[in-house]
Amino acid sequence: MKITLFVPCFVDLMFPKAAISAVKIFEKLGHKVVVPEGPACCGQPAFNTGYLEESRAIAEKVLVSLKGAEAVVIVSGSCGAMIKNFYPQLFEGTPLEADARELAPKCFEFSSFLVRKLGVTDLGATFPHKVTFHDGCHGLRELDNKLPPRQLLQKVRGLELIEMDAAETCCGFGGTFSTKFPAISTAMGEVKCESSFKTGAEYVVSCDSSCLMQIDGLARKKGMNLKTLHLAEVLAA
Amino acid sequence: MSAPVAQFDEDARRVAGDTRQRAIVQTAMHKYEVVRDFRKPWFQDWNGARDQASRTKFEAINHLDRYLDQFASKLESRGTKVHWASTGKQAVEIILGILKEKNARTVIKSKAMTSEEIHLNDAMEKSGYTVVESDLGEFIVQLREEPPYHLVFPAMHLTRGQIQQTFEEKIGEKSSDSPEELTMVARRVLRQKYLDADVGITGANFGIAETGMISITENEGNARLTAALPKTMITLMGIEKILPRMEDLGLFLPVLAVMGTGQALTGYNTIYSGPRQAGEADGPDEYNVVLLDNSRTLLLADAEQRDSLHCIRCGACLNVCPIFRNVGGHSYGTVYGGPVGSVITPNLRGLQDWKHLSYASSLCGACTETCPVRIDLHHHLLQNRRNSVQEKPDFFMAQAFRMFAVVANSPGLWSMVTTMSRVGMKVRGWVNATFLDPARAWTKTRDLPPIAGQSFREWWKENR
Numbered sequence: 001m002k003i004t005l006f007v008p009c010f011v012d013l014m015f016p017k018a019a020i021s022a023v024k025i026f027e028k029l030g031h032k033v034v035v036p037e038g039p040a041c042c043g044q045p046a047f048n049t050g051y052l053e054e055s056r057a058i059a060e061k062v063l064v065s066l067k068g069a070e071a072v073v074i075v076s077g078s079c080g081a082m083i084k085n086f087y088p089q090l091f092e093g094t095p096l097e098a099d100a101r102e103l104a105p106k107c108f109e110f111s112s113f114l115v116r117k118l119g120v121t122d123l124g125a126t127f128p129h130k131v132t133f134h135d136g137c138h139g140l141r142e143l144d145n146k147l148p149p150r151q152l153l154q155k156v157r158g159l160e161l162i163e164m165d166a167a168e169t170c171c172g173f174g175g176t177f178s179t180k181f182p183a184i185s186t187a188m189g190e191v192k193c194e195s196s197f198k199t200g201a202e203y204v205v206s207c208d209s210s211c212l213m214q215i216d217g218l219a220r221k222k223g224m225n226l227k228t229l230h231l232a233e234v235l236a237a
Numbered sequence: 238m239s240a241p242v243a244q245f246d247e248d249a250r251r252v253a254g255d256t257r258q259r260a261i262v263q264t265a266m267h268k269y270e271v272v273r274d275f276r277k278p279w280f281q282d283w284n285g286a287r288d289q290a291s292r293t294k295f296e297a298i299n300h301l302d303r304y305l306d307q308f309a310s311k312l313e314s315r316g317t318k319v320h321w322a323s324t325g326k327q328a329v330e331i332i333l334g335i336l337k338e339k340n341a342r343t344v345i346k347s348k349a350m351t352s353e354e355i356h357l358n359d360a361m362e363k364s365g366y367t368v369v370e371s372d373l374g375e376f377i378v379q380l381r382e383e384p385p386y387h388l389v390f391p392a393m394h395l396t397r398g399q400i401q402q403t404f405e406e407k408i409g410e411k412s413s414d415s416p417e418e419l420t421m422v423a424r425r426v427l428r429q430k431y432l433d434a435d436v437g438i439t440g441a442n443f444g445i446a447e448t449g450m451i452s453i454t455e456n457e458g459n460a461r462l463t464a465a466l467p468k469t470m471i472t473l474m475g476i477e478k479i480l481p482r483m484e485d486l487g488l489f490l491p492v493l494a495v496m497g498t499g500q501a502l503t504g505y506n507t508i509y510s511g512p513r514q515a516g517e518a519d520g521p522d523e524y525n526v527v528l529l530d531n532s533r534t535l536l537l538a539d540a541e542q543r544d545s546l547h548c549i550r551c552g553a554c555l556n557v558c559p560i561f562r563n564v565g566g567h568s569y570g571t572v573y574g575g576p577v578g579s580v581i582t583p584n585l586r587g588l589q590d591w592k593h594l595s596y597a598s599s600l601c602g603a604c605t606e607t608c609p610v611r612i613d614l615h616h617h618l619l620q621n622r623r624n625s626v627q628e629k630p631d632f633f634m635a636q637a638f639r640m641f642a643v644v645a646n647s648p649g650l651w652s653m654v655t656t657m658s659r660v661g662m663k664v665r666g667w668v669n670a671t672f673l674d675p676a677r678a679w680t681k682t683r684d685l686p687p688i689a690g691q692s693f694r695e696w697w698k699e700n701r
Contacts, residue, residue, distance in 0.1 A: 050622030054638035174599025217683030
């Protein structure tokens with residue numbers, strides 16, 4: 001299968017390993033990966049702030065670059081939900097609405113693509129560590145991605161998954177929210193870090209590098225012994 | 238900055254950093270989650286029940302004109318006086334008019350968020366009436382001159398010690414801090430107030446259109462006494478509280494109880510049908526129902542957010558909301574806090590003044606996931622943001638997003654910005670987290686990862 005990979009801006013700049021791992025995993029499974037020379041962002045920051053016109057300025061280019069793709073994999077639940085669920089809304093009543101609707105069913109968040117589209121759960125990975133999983137809100141509630149990441153983690157050799165109490169509680173990142181309301185965002189992140197730390201896990205794993213940036217940023221500042229890794233990096237191990 | 242924004246910013250920041258209050262709220266909400274999740278499986282099909290509840294409210298709200306008319310005429314047929322108030326001010330005037338006509342001096346009240354909404358206590362007190370809240374939590378916050386902290390748990394932010402101290406300072410009642418003793422103090426004080434009161438004022442959980450009756454749900458029996466002892470009874474009800482049929486209560490009472498407090502059914506569930514009829518032994522001599530619009534019809538006219546009138550004020554969305562759990566109930570500066578408040582307040586009280594509440598969310602969607610009547614809460618927050626921008630865009634913000642679009646859309650510019658950011662972030666590192674740091678909003682409490690030595694796009698170009 002020809003897989004079109006969409007690499008969100010912050011993954012590109014700060015967490016390239018997540019996307020590189022995804023490429024390696026797909027290629028190992030015998031698929032061809034292409035990365036279009038399209039926009040570096042999905043347009044979510046402007047959309048979530050209420051600036052739809054400004055969001056469309058990016059999103060239209062994304063639509064063009066992904067047009068005709070067989071399957072699109074987005075290395076983020078949040079950006080995945082943006083393209084899959086919110087583009088049809090964003091382009092409602094515009095000439096691009098049909099394109100957005102056509103694209104939506106072909107879009108998958110990384111873990112969901114492996115399990116639901118490719119039907120793969122065992123990638124032959126070995127990762128002998130205690131791990132806890134953080135559900136990114138968009139993946140969990142917009143894309144119904146509770147199970148796929150766990151099905152994948154269960155097959156990793158040596159990995160012990162310890163669920164935290166607050167797995168489904170928001171980490172407090174929320175895009176521009178994190179800097180517009182830093183005190184609230186930080187308090188939410190502290191709750192998340194404490195819940196993760198209590199499990200005794202060495203790693204917090206998630207499908208969203210943005211959530212991990214929040215968790216890691218707080219844990220480092222507080223000197224908590226808590227490392228973060230994108231699911232793709234665990235599966236490529 | 239408008240007054241509500243400044244107040245929210247300041248209070249939210251203060252409470253979010255108050256780990257003691259956070260612990261109280263998190264613990265209380267965790268206990269709530271445990272009992273709620275214990276009760277939910279008592280429904281054969283919980284999500285089916287939510288679907289049904291949502292459909293019933295959809296029907297009620299989309300035919301509100303008809304159901305309200307039916308509700309009012311049924312009430313009137315048994316001698317209840319029905320009053321229609323377009324605004325909060327009108328509702329206050331109507332109620333003050335009744336108090337005056339009855340030569341009342343003392344008013345006893347059971348829990349009614351609508352009365353908070355129209356600042357009724359304040360108006361009655363200013364007109365010289367003695368007003369006593371009879372719900373235990375409301376009684377406590379009234380003594381402390383605070384607004385309720387939560388739709389369902391008005392005094393949840395207080396410790397037993399604080400309540401003990403409040404009773405001692407405000408009503409001179411000394412007791413231990415045991416819940417039993419504190420409750421007995423309130424009970425003793427309140428019993429006399431019921432007997433003294435000339436008028437009882439209640440809220441309403443549901444108004445049954447089919448029979449013209451009002452359903453009130455409570456755990457302390459205080460609403461029953463409020464309704465039964467004074468000669469005149471007034472019920473203040475928002476027009477959205479309508480349910481079409483009596484049988485709908487069979488679904489809504491347990492749904493409200495499970496989501497509100499985690500009970501299978503609330504302790505007391507009473508249906509009020511009007512003043513004492515000929516041959517009946519009890520009930521008030523006169524019964525007044527005040528139906529309150531106060532901008533609810535603005536939401537009714539909004540097809541996109543009309544479902545926010547489905548709200549049964551169970552408080553479930555507050556309980557699961559990570560924002561509420563960290564900023565607490567008072568920071569919102571509104572009567573209705575939490576997600577549902579952040580959705581409806583900008584619509585009821587002015588978008589530009591209250592839009593910050595719709596922005597103060599990570600859009601996690603826990604509220605929508607839990608709402609028993611399936612209000613699309615977190616998407617409504619997005620719609621409020623969109624509407625506020627359409628109405629009044631921020632010039633600089635719009636320019637910033639436009640500039641970002643230009644950069645993100647051009648591979649050449651993006652690559653240039655990648656290189657520049659790498660340098661910029663290193664330089665920024667010298668002033669990390671200080672007042673000179675442009676990323677201080679983030680770095681004050683969190684580390685910021687560096688720009689990778691090789692971005693994904695750079696790696697792709699080199700390796701594929």
